[in-house]
Structures are given as C-alpha cells and as structure tokens.
Amino acid sequence: xxxxxxxxxxxxxxxxxxxxxxxxxxxxxxxxxxxxxxxxxxxxxxxxxxxxxxxxxxxxxxxxxxxxxxxxxxxxxxxxxxxxxxxxxxxxxxxxxxxxxxxxxxxxxxxxxxxxxxxxxxxxxxxxxxxxxxxxxxxxxxxxxxxxxxxxxxxxxxxxxxxxxxxxxxxxxxxxxxxxxxxxxxxxxxxxxxxxxxxxxxxxxxxxxxxxxxxxxxxxxxxxxxxxxx
Numbered sequence: 027x028x029x030x031x032x033x034x035x036x037x038x039x040x041x042x043x044x045x046x047x048x049x050x051x052x053x054x055x056x057x058x059x060x061x062x063x064x065x066x067x068x069x070x071x072x073x074x075x076x077x078x079x080x081x082x083x084x085x086x087x088x089x090x091x092x093x094x095x096x097x098x099x100x101x102x103x104x105x106x107x108x109x110x111x112x113x114x115x116x117x118x119x120x121x122x123x124x125x126x127x128x129x130x131x132x133x134x135x136x137x138x139x140x141x142x143x144x145x146x147x148x149x150x151x152x153x154x155x156x157x158x159x160x161x162x163x164x165x166x167x168x169x170x171x172x173x174x175x176x177x178x179x180x181x182x183x184x185x186x187x188x189x190x191x192x193x194x195x196x197x198x199x200x201x202x203x204x205x206x207x208x209x210x211x212x213x214x215x216x217x218x219x220x221x222x223x224x225x226x227x228x229x230x231x232x233x234x235x236x237x238x239x240x241x242x243x244x245x246x247x248x249x250x251x252x253x254x255x256x
Contacts, residue, residue: 029054029055030055030058030060030061033049033051033055033061034061034064034065034068037049037065037068037070038068041070047071048071048072048073048192049065049070049071049072049073049074050072050073050074050192050193050195050196050199051072051074051075051196052074052075053074053075053076053077055074055075056074056075056076056175056176057076057077057080057148058148059146059148059149059151059153062074062153062156062176062178063153063154065178066154066178066180069180070180071177071178071179071180071181072176072177072178073159073175073176073177073189073192073193073196074175074176074177075173075174075175076110076146076174076175076176077174078109078110078111078172078174079109079110079111080109080110080146080147080148080174081107081108081109081146081147081148082107082108082109082110082113082144082145082146082147082158083106083107083108083144083145083147084113084142084143084144084158085142085143085144085145085155107147110158110160110174111172111174113158113160114140114160114162114172114174117140117160121140122138122139122140122160122162123138123139123140123186124136124137124138125137125138125139125186125187125190127190127191127194128194135194136163137161137162137163137190137193137194138161138162138163139159139160139161139162139186139189139190140159140160140186141157141158141159141160141177141186141189142157142158143155143156143157143158144156144157144158144176146158146176153176156176156177156178157176157177157178157179157184158174158175158176158177159174159175159176159177159189159193160172160173160174161173161174161175161189161190161193173193175189175193177189202234205234205237206230206231206233206234209233209234209237210230210231210233210234210237211230211233212227212230212231212234215227
C-alpha cells in the first residue's frame with residue numbers, strides 16, 4: 027500500500043475514535059488529487075501542503091470558463107493557469123495578513139497569510155474548488171520562506187487565524203518526529219517484523235515523552251526560582 031492508502035485506512039479506522047478537526051500533511055500527500063477528493067468524500071477537513079509548481083486557476087466573479095470536466099470555474103489570470111508561486115508574487119503586500127500564532131522560546135511565532143478559492147490542475151486532472159492558502163514566514167536563520175496549501179472545510183468558512191494555528195500545529199508534530207529521531211533513536215531500528223517495529227517505536231515514543239516531561243519540569247523550576255530570586 028502507498029502512504030496515502032495507509033493514511034486513509036487509519037482515518038477510516040482509528041480516526042473515527044480520535045477527536046480531530048483537521049487532516050494535515052506535507053506536499054507528498056497534498057499533491058495527489060484522488061487523496062484530497064477521498065478526504066472530501068469522507069467529510070474530513072484538510073490543510074495539505076502542495077509544491078510551488080502546481081497550477082491553479084483562481085476563482086473570481088468576473089468571468090466564467092468551462093473546462094473539460096464540464097464544471098464551471100472563474101479565472102483571474104489571462105492565461106488561465108499559473109503556478110502557485112507566481113500567484114503568490116501577484117498578491118499585493120497589503121493583502122497579506124500578519125498573524126501571531128503563539129509565543130515560542132524566541133518570541134512570538136507569526137506568519138503572513140493570504141487565501142482564495144481556486145481549482146488546482148495536477149497533470150491532466152482538474153480538481154474541485156478548494157481554498158489555496160499562502161504562508162510567508164522566516165526560518166531560524168531569518169531567511170524568508172513561502173509555503174502553499176490546499177484546503178477544504180466541511181462546515182463554515184475558515185478564518186486566517188485558524189489556518190495559521192493548524193499550520194504551526196503541523197510543524198509541532200514534525201518537530202516531535204525530528205526530536206524522536208535525533209534524541210530517542212526512532213529511526214535506528216533493525217527489525218524484520220511488525221511486532222519488533224511496534225516495540226521499537228513504542229519505546230522511542232515513551233523515551234521522548236519522558237524527556238519532554240523532564241524538560242518542562244526543569245523549565246518550570248527555573249522560572250519559579252528566577253521569579254523568587256528577583
């Protein structure tokens with residue numbers, strides 16, 4: 027099975043028992059049209075990263091065009107299809123909204139977001155109307171970055187603040203994997219069966235949990251000691 031099939035299997039199974047609001051994933055997950063379509067059919071809200079070179083047609087109320095799937099859409103650009111990176115460059119700075127997500131160890135974590143409804147074209151397949159979210163931020167070296175996401179929400183329109191929360195929460199999960207691999211040997215296994223693999227992963231996760239609890243405990247003690255001494 028592919029990773030997309032594994033993901034859907036988990037969502038259909040354990041996902042029904044675990045309360046969640048969003049399905050998030052990297053661009054390997056987001057660039058597959060049938061995976062996003064299946065999530066919509068399952069009633070799942072998603073925010074999936076996509077590569078910067080996928081083509082999109084921005085939905086607008088000015089002009090209608092009919093594509094080969096007999097669905098009507100509206101395109102802002104004269105050449106109909108543009109890459110998401112070109113789309114982001116066409117957005118005026120005034121339309122990007124700066125959002126403070128939460129406080130980190132180096133101050134506030136913030137992103138600049140913009141969103142609009144689009145149809146995405148990957149290969150010869152044109153998708154349904156989805157929300158394209160552009161995210162501009164700076165990494166630890168202060169280098170500017172820009173990420174792109176395709177999103178669908180099963181209920182009401184989504185505020186940019188909610189998109190920002192989900193984006194940063196997804197990064198938190200990725201950071202947990204990196205920490206587990208770097209500090210707890212998550213990726214350093216030599217097993218030949220599923221049981222051995224599950225045992226290794228379970229022990230690595232327990233180790234990461236212990237280290238995180240110790241880190242929080244030491245941080246709390248440091249803050250209390252500093253507050254008392256001052």
